[in-house]
Amino acid sequence: MSPPGQRARADLALLGVTVLWGATFVVVKAALADITPFLFLASRFTLAAVVLWAIFRKPVRNAMASAPGVWKAGMLAGTVLFVAFVFQTEGLRLTTPSKSAFLTGLSVPMVPLASSLVYRIRPRKFEVAGILIASFGMALMTLPAGRFGMSTGDVLSLLCAVAFALHIVVVGHFSPILGFETLAVTQVTVAAAWGLLSACLFDVPVHIHATPALGMAVLAAGLLATALAFTTMAWAQQYTTPTRAALILALEPAAAWLTSWMVTGEVLSNRGKIGASLILAGVLLVEVRVGKDQLRVGKRENLQV
Numbered sequence: 001m002s003p004p005g006q007r008a009r010a011d012l013a014l015l016g017v018t019v020l021w022g023a024t025f026v027v028v029k030a031a032l033a034d035i036t037p038f039l040f041l042a043s044r045f046t047l048a049a050v051v052l053w054a055i056f057r058k059p060v061r062n063a064m065a066s067a068p069g070v071w072k073a074g075m076l077a078g079t080v081l082f083v084a085f086v087f088q089t090e091g092l093r094l095t096t097p098s099k100s101a102f103l104t105g106l107s108v109p110m111v112p113l114a115s116s117l118v119y120r121i122r123p124r125k126f127e128v129a130g131i132l133i134a135s136f137g138m139a140l141m142t143l144p145a146g147r148f149g150m151s152t153g154d155v156l157s158l159l160c161a162v163a164f165a166l167h168i169v170v171v172g173h174f175s176p177i178l179g180f181e182t183l184a185v186t187q188v189t190v191a192a193a194w195g196l197l198s199a200c201l202f203d204v205p206v207h208i209h210a211t212p213a214l215g216m217a218v219l220a221a222g223l224l225a226t227a228l229a230f231t232t233m234a235w236a237q238q239y240t241t242p243t244r245a246a247l248i249l250a251l252e253p254a255a256a257w258l259t260s261w262m263v264t265g266e267v268l269s270n271r272g273k274i275g276a277s278l279i280l281a282g283v284l285l286v287e288v289r290v291g292k293d294q295l296r297v298g299k300r301e302n303l304q305v
Contacts, residue, residue, distance in 0.1 A: 010236035014248040017229045017236075022255025024225045029092065031217035034210075036203040037089045040218070041082070042195030047222030049185070049192040052231065056181040063182040073174040074186020080170055081230075082191040084163035086198070087156045095153025103157035105138040105253060110165035111246035118169055127243050130286040134250040137278025140271050165246070171234055172242040180235035188230060247283050254279055 031040060053060070064070050092100045109131045112123035123131075175183050199206070208214075237245055254276040 006239045010239035011244070011248060013232050013236040014240070014245055015251065017232050018249050018251045019255045020224055020229055021249075022252045023259040024220050025252075025256045026259065027217045027220055028225070031214050031221070032089070032093070034208065034214045036199070036207045037086075037093070038195060038199040038203045039206060039208060040221075041085055041089065042192065042199045043218045044221040044226050045082070045188055045192035045195045047218065048227035048230075049189045051223060051227045052185045052188055056185050059179065059181045060185045063179060067178065070178060070182055070186060073170075073178055073183065075190050077167065077170045077174060077183060077187035078190025079194065080163055080167045081187055082194040084160050084167055085191070087160035087163055091153045091155075091157035091160055093153065095151055095157060100153065100157045100160075103154060104160050104164065105250060106135065106158065106161040107164040107168070108138070108246045108250045109135050110161060111168050112243045114165050114169045115172075115242050118173070123243055127247075127286055130247055130282040131243070132282070133285065134247060134279045134282030137275040137280075137282060138250060138253055140275030140278065168237075168246055168249075169242045172237045172245065175234045176238045180231065180238060184227075184231040184234045187234075188226060244286060247286050250279055251283060 028040075035043075060070075088100070088104060091103070112127060112131065116122055171183065171187075233245075
């Protein structure tokens with residue numbers, strides 16, 4: 001069990017990643033009008049891979065020398081990560097952003113299910129309750145009132161949620177074993193390789209309209225939303241559970257709404273405000289309960305001493 005202070009720092013780091021992803025969503029969405037999807041993915045992951053290799057070259061080489069299975073873990077994490085982004089990008093192109101956001105957010109309830117299948121450990125009742133509350137909040141925030149039909153884009157967004165849930169579980173498994181530097185570098189490198197290959201095979205003809213906005217989007221997505229975000233995520237998941245990581249990442253729609261309000265002045269509807277409150281309530285339910293459990297354990301250990 002991780003020390004409470006370390007766990008709190010990990011949760012705060014994941015919160016920072018969530019805010020970052022929510023803030024860059026609008027930028028990435030706009031960039032897709034100026035560049036083909038696979039070329040954009042290849043650009044962001046290649047830039048991130050180059051930067052991460054420059055920073056973590058020594059620890060990654062040491063890990064490769066001592067652990068021959070490093071690239072197998074990186075291949076698994078990087079492939080699942082790239083598949084998730086492909087589904088998300090294509091889903092956004094074929095469905096409404098609100099449906100895509102909610103369906104992608106369904107990775108939150110899928111994470112404990114995936115963890116239970118992999119580790120054969122049931123999620124605790126308060127974790128399930130927090131997940132259900134946060135998921136309902138995401139539905140209120142992102143789904144328009146009325147009917148909910150499943151289009152091709154909706155199905156792709158749902159597959160994106162499955163892939164992101166698996167990625168959270170994979171990172172949670174390998175990060176404590178390999179070290180966050182090694183896992184971050186290898187998974188991003190693998191995703192970059194898949195992006196370059198896919199761009200050559202599927203982005204025909206290649207469409208790119210070089211603009212300052214596109215350049216800023218690639219830099220923001222590559223350096224911040226990929227290199228920094230996935231390194232931070234790999235570090236943080238050494239000290240927290242996949243279920244709690246998924247719950248914190250459920251705050252992304254709220255972060256996106258807040259960013260949109262600050263940048264464009266978009267007003268959050270009453271329904272959206274209720275949804276944001278429910279997401280926060282679901283996360284706090286788990287955070288407070290786990291904190292109480294940690295406090296009880298600490299008191300018990302002190303009594304035994």
